[in-house]
Amino acid sequence: MTIRQLAVFLENKTGYLNQVLAVLAKYNINIIALTVADTSDFGILRAIVSDPEKALDVLREDGFSVRIQDVFSIEMDAAPGTMSRILDLFTAADICIEYVYAFSFGSKSILILRTDNTKKSVEVIIANNLKSISEADLK
Amino acid sequence: MNDGSRIKRQEARGIKKSSRLLNKETGAEFKNITTHSKEILIWNKKIECMKSKDMRALQSARLIELVNRVYDHVPFYRKKMNDLGVKPGDIQSIDDITKLPFTCKSDLRDNYPFNLFAVPMKEIVRIHASSGTTGKPTTVGYTKNDIENWREVVARCLTMAGIGKDDIMQISYGYGLFTGGMGVHYGAETVGCTVIPISGGNTRRQLQLMSDFNSTVLACTPSYALHLADALSENGYSLKDMKLKTGVFGAEPWTENMRHELEKKWGIQAFDIYGLSEIMGPGVANDCKCHAGLHVHEDHFFPEIVHPDTKESLPDGQEGELVFTTLTKEGIPLLRYNTRDLSTLNREPCLCGRTTVRMKKITGRSDDMLIIRGVNLFPSQIEHVLLEMGETSAHYMLYVDRENNLDTLELKVELDDSKLTDTIRDLQNLSRRIEHSLNSAIGLHVKVTLVQPKTIARSEGKAVRVVDNRKKE
Numbered sequence: 001m002t003i004r005q006l007a008v009f010l011e012n013k014t015g016y017l018n019q020v021l022a023v024l025a026k027y028n029i030n031i032i033a034l035t036v037a038d039t040s041d042f043g044i045l046r047a048i049v050s051d052p053e054k055a056l057d058v059l060r061e062d063g064f065s066v067r068i069q070d071v072f073s074i075e076m077d078a079a080p081g082t083m084s085r086i087l088d089l090f091t092a093a094d095i096c097i098e099y100v101y102a103f104s105f106g107s108k109s110i111l112i113l114r115t116d117n118t119k120k121s122v123e124v125i126i127a128n129n130l131k132s133i134s135e136a137d138l139k
Numbered sequence: 140m141n142d143g144s145r146i147k148r149q150e151a152r153g154i155k156k157s158s159r160l161l162n163k164e165t166g167a168e169f170k171n172i173t174t175h176s177k178e179i180l181i182w183n184k185k186i187e188c189m190k191s192k193d194m195r196a197l198q199s200a201r202l203i204e205l206v207n208r209v210y211d212h213v214p215f216y217r218k219k220m221n222d223l224g225v226k227p228g229d230i231q232s233i234d235d236i237t238k239l240p241f242t243c244k245s246d247l248r249d250n251y252p253f254n255l256f257a258v259p260m261k262e263i264v265r266i267h268a269s270s271g272t273t274g275k276p277t278t279v280g281y282t283k284n285d286i287e288n289w290r291e292v293v294a295r296c297l298t299m300a301g302i303g304k305d306d307i308m309q310i311s312y313g314y315g316l317f318t319g320g321m322g323v324h325y326g327a328e329t330v331g332c333t334v335i336p337i338s339g340g341n342t343r344r345q346l347q348l349m350s351d352f353n354s355t356v357l358a359c360t361p362s363y364a365l366h367l368a369d370a371l372s373e374n375g376y377s378l379k380d381m382k383l384k385t386g387v388f389g390a391e392p393w394t395e396n397m398r399h400e401l402e403k404k405w406g407i408q409a410f411d412i413y414g415l416s417e418i419m420g421p422g423v424a425n426d427c428k429c430h431a432g433l434h435v436h437e438d439h440f441f442p443e444i445v446h447p448d449t450k451e452s453l454p455d456g457q458e459g460e461l462v463f464t465t466l467t468k469e470g471i472p473l474l475r476y477n478t479r480d481l482s483t484l485n486r487e488p489c490l491c492g493r494t495t496v497r498m499k500k501i502t503g504r505s506d507d508m509l510i511i512r513g514v515n516l517f518p519s520q521i522e523h524v525l526l527e528m529g530e531t532s533a534h535y536m537l538y539v540d541r542e543n544n545l546d547t548l549e550l551k552v553e554l555d556d557s558k559l560t561d562t563i564r565d566l567q568n569l570s571r572r573i574e575h576s577l578n579s580a581i582g583l584h585v586k587v588t589l590v591q592p593k594t595i596a597r598s599e600g601k602a603v604r605v606v607d608n609r610k611k612e
Contacts, residue, residue, distance in 0.1 A: 009591060041570070041589070044561060067561065099561075
């Protein structure tokens with residue numbers, strides 16, 4: 001139901017993102033999905049990678065501030081209106097979405113979701129029989 | 140018999156007499172005197188033009204009385220003097236002052252809040268305070284006589300700047316625990332100004348009242364005066380709308396170039412008023428129209444210059460740390476308080492006719508204290524707040540800059556790895572919490588920027604914690 005996501009603190013400096021990417025490339029870590037949330041002062045890079053533990057180690061080694069969190073990963077039909085319907089289920093349960101992003105993997109469309117209430121979110125996913133993706137599915 | 144010896148004899152009778160005498164001395168003499176073909180007003184000609192010999196006699200009498208008083212009433216000084224093996228009887232004249240112990244800012248902190256007061260609290264009529272180095276403010280207390288003396292010295296300062304009954308003075312120093320606002324206020328009323336106690340901030344209203352009320356004098360920090368000048372046009376004003384002719388600026392070091400800039404921008408004469416809350420507040424010294432150093436009111440505040448390292452007394456003309464002994468202060472009298480401001484002394488009579496010793500305009504300090512918008516700030520205060528919060532590492536760098544002539548502070552602090560989350564909000568809340576804590580501890584807005592761990596340069600030896608980008612005029 002969940003997969004591990006890498007979060008890296010990004011200072012607002014030219015070339016900073018490149019440095020993170022260069023470290024991942026050097027250790028042959030594949031980026032499956034990536035998004036950057038930014039403010040005027042700093043950003044947070046969130047990524048789904050092929051080997052989160054190794055990524056954590058090598059980035060820390062290089063002095064980056066990194067953490068791993070579990071996020072919901074839901075498989076969607078590649079059809080208009082799917083994502084809207086899924087999010088409606090969470091809204092109906094009065095769950096707030098902290099952030100969301102989506103990507104394609106092979107023929108699959110995957111929704112990454114972080115909410116303010118993990119326990120209730122799990123109930124929504126089970127009750128509505130939403131299909132989720134595991135890390136093994138992304139190999 | 141000259142005035143000096145009369146004063147000396149009367150003062151020797153004790154503090155009650157001396158304080159009554161002080162009030163007599165201050166008996167506002169507002170006479171025109173003509174010196175060197177220029178007509179110059181002097182508030183207290185008797186003191187300000189006193190012969191050097193007579194001034195020494197007055198200072199000697201006051202020092203002897205002071206030393207006995209602090210020895211009897213302030214345990215801190217009794218212990219300090221005993222440790223040095225000095226007894227009040229060893230002080231026979233002002234020349235013996237070098238036998239006395241120094242006082243520094245940390246002594247005020249260690250004796251927080253009232254342990255250096257030399258009179259019972261019922262004699263204290265006012266408290267002022269400034270932010271201290273570890274979150275505790277340094278506190279000063281004033282008796283009725285102290286307030287009277289403060290009025291007197293500020294009145295002398297304002298008269299030096301040619302300010303009098305016909306003036307309308309806009310006081311844009313902060314009112315409150317800070318000594319600036321109320322200190323200048325009382326002196327301005329004493330010389331008969333119409334006072335507008337507007338306090339600091341709210342630029343638009345400052346300009347509106349300056350124009351509507353026809354202010355002729357502006358009293359504030361020099362950087363705020365520049366800020367106001369630059370805000371004229373964007374608020375729809377020009378110099379033609381203003382009647383300003385004099386500026387009394389202080390509470391932060393400023394240069395001669397800054398004076399020229401302020402005089403040009405406002406079309407005024409700008410004067411430097413020096414002071415610090417530990418000694419009195421604004422009014423310890425001020426420059427006259429000759430702008431050749433600041434006349435120290437040495438009958439109340441005896442200045443010395445000491446070597447920054449050895450603390451040995453330095454001769455006139457040599458630069459060192461400026462030290463003051465409060466000869467008449469009753470609430471919190473201080474012996475040889477080291478201001479850490481760097482200056483020199485000049486005892487030659489001034490062209491204005493005053494004979495009081497002059498100190499060179501302060502442009503630097505011997506410690507790492509910063510003056511931000513008139514507020515004293517030690518980098519260690521920042522560190523203290525960060526350590527107390529414990530939410531970041533204690534590695535930080537403070538960037539001081541000046542935007543639109545107002546000082547700005549930015550704190551870069553290293554993020555603690557364990558505080559990183561995947562949401563922006565958590566980090567923004569963290570920087571806001573730090574900003575809030577700093578604001579309540581030091582009274583200044585600091586923009587907080589979180590940076591990557593281990594990116595702030597570690598230095599060997601003394602850490603460099605401050606980058607001051609304010610232009611050196």
